[in-house]
Amino acid sequence: MVISRALEKNSNINMKHIICSGCSFTRQYRRLGLDGTDTDFLLDPIHMWRWPHHIQTIYGDDIKVYNLGNPTNDNTIITHSAIKKLTELLNDGVSENDIKILIQWSDQDRDSYFFSKEVISEYNIPVISPPIEDENEGMLDDRWAHLSTFAEDNHFTDRWGYYLLNGGFMWDHIKYPTDILKVNSRYISPEQSLIRFCSNYILLQNLCKVKNIDWYSFSLSYNFYDDNSFKNRKWNNQGYTKNIFIDKIIDEFRMNFDIKNPYVKYLIDEIDFSKTYFYKDENTNIGGINEWAISNFDLETDKEIFMEHSLVDNYKNFEEFYNKNPKCNMGHVSQQMNKKFVKTILKTFLEKDLE
Numbered sequence: 001m002v003i004s005r006a007l008e009k010n011s012n013i014n015m016k017h018i019i020c021s022g023c024s025f026t027r028q029y030r031r032l033g034l035d036g037t038d039t040d041f042l043l044d045p046i047h048m049w050r051w052p053h054h055i056q057t058i059y060g061d062d063i064k065v066y067n068l069g070n071p072t073n074d075n076t077i078i079t080h081s082a083i084k085k086l087t088e089l090l091n092d093g094v095s096e097n098d099i100k101i102l103i104q105w106s107d108q109d110r111d112s113y114f115f116s117k118e119v120i121s122e123y124n125i126p127v128i129s130p131p132i133e134d135e136n137e138g139m140l141d142d143r144w145a146h147l148s149t150f151a152e153d154n155h156f157t158d159r160w161g162y163y164l165l166n167g168g169f170m171w172d173h174i175k176y177p178t179d180i181l182k183v184n185s186r187y188i189s190p191e192q193s194l195i196r197f198c199s200n201y202i203l204l205q206n207l208c209k210v211k212n213i214d215w216y217s218f219s220l221s222y223n224f225y226d227d228n229s230f231k232n233r234k235w236n237n238q239g240y241t242k243n244i245f246i247d248k249i250i251d252e253f254r255m256n257f258d259i260k261n262p263y264v265k266y267l268i269d270e271i272d273f274s275k276t277y278f279y280k281d282e283n284t285n286i287g288g289i290n291e292w293a294i295s296n297f298d299l300e301t302d303k304e305i306f307m308e309h310s311l312v313d314n315y316k317n318f319e320e321f322y323n324k325n326p327k328c329n330m331g332h333v334s335q336q337m338n339k340k341f342v343k344t345i346l347k348t349f350l351e352k353d354l355e
Helices: 002-012 051-062 075-091 117-122 180-184 190-211 227-232 242-246 262-270 289-296 318-324 335-351
Strands: 016-021 063-067 099-105 112-116 161-165 214-219
Touching (some): 016 051, 016 075, 051 063, 099 335, 190 214
Parallel strands (some): 016 099, 099 214
16 A cells, blocks of 8 residues: 555656645535545536646646635635645655646635534534435535535544535525524624635745745636725626626726725735736726636537526527526536636646646
8 A cells, every 4th residue: 555655656746736726616516525535526527527627638647637626615725725735745745846726716705614523522513424314404414515624535534623614604505503604794894805815815825935836826706805895896696687798798896906904905915916817907807717708608619608507408599598587697617618718718827837
């Protein structure tokens, strides 16, 4: 066993290693440490493939991709899971020159709370290993969707604890083990969310600088908003209209970087925005991969814009789709558009220094 592990390490020494982390826009089908690993993602159904899946298949044997995506990951989990994988690779003898990190930032208002074994025991939070199915409750404990155990190779063996993910306080289809989400939601503010997001960004940014690791990032959607822009933001609670999809109009959204709040300003000033794709001319009004997909979607060649929208299968054309769905919510960017995103947007970063 030791010999085979050593051989595996040596065989990977001269490869390019791509660490990918994000939320369900990076991986949705399985969850790291529960029912999936960071290397089994190519077994996911094709319609649930995201950008890391296509990076691995496009560049093939020249690289090894690690997909640390997990449904409703917040930016703390995204950052820490990437750091953990980076540490493992460096400890295994992989050169920093052979490692790249790609981050898909999730919504900045998402958060996570770590429950240790002691906390779980003290507050009688249900722990069932392996999980069992209750006809009234569904799958208990490890079948909660909003859970992350990224630090454990096999969560069922050691069970050091887990992170509970809030999903942005928008989810009501999962029963949580405590009232932590309800309590904390009273005190959430855009400023706090922005501070947390910037702190994670800077943590990864500065660690990569110290370790000499090349990295890049992009957002799920709009990010870097403070209280003022939050209040004035044009929320699309009713979905994106036909005109936005067909005419490719994206809501104007500008971040005020001349921010006065001293708890936020020093963080903004420390961020290297050259490491995130959607920062241009001191505004983020072009958003993230969601808005990119809307702006660059072509029905004839791309077929499907979001995984949840089966346009080709159910409708004759885009016009018929919108006649029956006048206001359409966004979903997860389709596997076709993820492939296009890799080939057009991530290509320059991926192919830099790739031999």
